[in-house]
Amino acid sequence: MRSIGILSQAWRKEKIEELKAIAEMAGKMGFNEIWSGIDPHYVEGIKEIAKIAEKYNMYFFVDINPDILRDFGASPSNLKIFKELKIGGLRADYGFTIDELIKMANNDLGLTIELNASIFPLEKLDYLVKNVKNIEQLKASHDFYPIKYTALSLEDTIRKSREFKQRGIPVAVFIPTPREIEGRTTVEMLRGKSTGKSASIIFNTKVIDRVIIGDPFPTEEDLREVVEAREYTKIRVLVYPGITEEEKKVFSIKFEDVRIKEYSIALNAIVKNEIKPRNITRRFRGAVTVMNNRPNVIEVWIFKKEVEADKRFNVIGEVLPEDMDLLDYLGEFTPVKLIPVEMK
Structure with missing residues (x-):
């Protein structure tokens, strides 16, 4: 405890x-x-x-x-x-x-x-x-x-x-x-x-x-x-213009299923959604993405390294620079909550 x-x-x-x-x-x-x-x-x-x-x-x-x-x-x-x-x-x-x-x-x-x-x-x-x-x-x-x-x-x-x-x-x-x-x-x-x-x-x-x-x-x-x-660990996300209502669901979830990968951090929650392909671009350190065409689960992937674009991943924002160091310290199955920050 x-x-x-x-x-x-x-x-x-x-x-x-x-x-x-x-x-x-x-x-x-x-x-x-x-x-x-x-x-x-x-x-x-x-x-x-x-x-x-x-x-x-x-x-x-x-x-x-x-x-x-x-x-x-x-x-x-x-x-x-x-x-x-x-x-x-x-x-x-x-x-x-x-x-x-x-x-x-x-x-x-x-x-x-x-x-x-x-x-x-x-x-x-x-x-x-x-x-x-x-x-x-x-x-x-x-x-x-x-x-x-x-x-x-x-x-x-x-x-x-x-x-x-x-x-x-x-x-x-x-x-x-x-x-x-x-x-x-x-x-x-x-x-x-x-x-x-x-x-x-x-x-x-x-x-x-x-x-x-x-x-x-x-x-x-x-x-x-x-x-x-x-x-939970709070990670602030600079949200890109054009984010959809379905994609915004990621900010109302406390993710309990957190998994640490070599190139990314995966946040998973069983939530119904209708996220469609949008804003398919290269992914970079701090890129916050959500998988599309996954109707029964929300999968957020935060990337730690730069990789090419993939049609399965919508880029919806990026980790605020002040919180970027947290990507190196997250632990498996330690709850995470994403906090939206509007672009100015």
């Missing part, structure tokens, strides 16, 4: 009212998770955010390390204080041995333990999983890297995440907002992209099921884009 979350700096007393308002908005919009740092000198903020998380049934987890445990009078075998603060999970950032992580994961308080997916020694993962009583009390989340050019590649993020996913441990990454080039992102190539596009790229990996907005002060639009991306 895809999960979406926000970052809340609940330790910031001077910003707590603004952070509470954002948490409320996210909860109302269907966000599932809240992550925060934690300060033993200001637990009131944690309590306030925990209340909102409880209100909207959101998973609330906080970052810990050995120093934080010590400051709270806690230890790997004594995590009671966090349960009392109504925290749902503890992200073990750094500094714990594998056996300490196992001890924490085997707590009888129902607390989830989040492994640091960016730095966890993968060769030790099977040992840890074997010794954890309940795999349901394990999750994993990557680090974020605020400084430009210091984050992970998408390929490395996928490689590491797959190891957790294959063992039944859901993985989270942080995505930036477009306003924060030096922002909290796990993946370097996401800097400068919209939250919706970033979330779509991550969900299309098929191995990362959780996305957390790394900006603690996202806009309502940022939140809405991520909610939308949880449901």
Whole structure:
């Protein structure tokens, strides 16, 4: 199940009212998770955010390390204080041995333990999983890297995440907002992209099921884009003049049957139509076409490479330049919706 979350700096007393308002908005919009740092000198903020998380049934987890445990009078075998603060999970950032992580994961308080997916020694993962009583009390989340050019590649993020996913441990990454080039992102190539596009790229990996907005002060639009991306990948299409009413049906469908080919991306839906041959031209990278004379199915083919004209394919538009990069990241059977944009 895809999960979406926000970052809340609940330790910031001077910003707590603004952070509470954002948490409320996210909860109302269907966000599932809240992550925060934690300060033993200001637990009131944690309590306030925990209340909102409880209100909207959101998973609330906080970052810990050995120093934080010590400051709270806690230890790997004594995590009671966090349960009392109504925290749902503890992200073990750094500094714990594998056996300490196992001890924490085997707590009888129902607390989830989040492994640091960016730095966890993968060769030790099977040992840890074997010794954890309940795999349901394990999750994993990557680090974020605020400084430009210091984050992970998408390929490395996928490689590491797959190891957790294959063992039944859901993985989270942080995505930036477009306003924060030096922002909290796990993946370097996401800097400068919209939250919706970033979330779509991550969900299309098929191995990362959780996305957390790394900006603690996202806009309502940022939140809405991520909610939308949880449901489908949006691809905007510049529509050519002369499109028929039958061809316009492609913009009212959420395509669930998405298949990735060498030259193209196929979107299929069982829908009656009367699409006739029209605008038969060469197809190029980004060309959006629909097959004609297919009365019981709508087949949209978006091309990734240039090919010759074919009498079976009507060219109805082209992918907006800003969305062209999505063609390289779509995953099989990940829902897609085409959004029409009028030519000016």
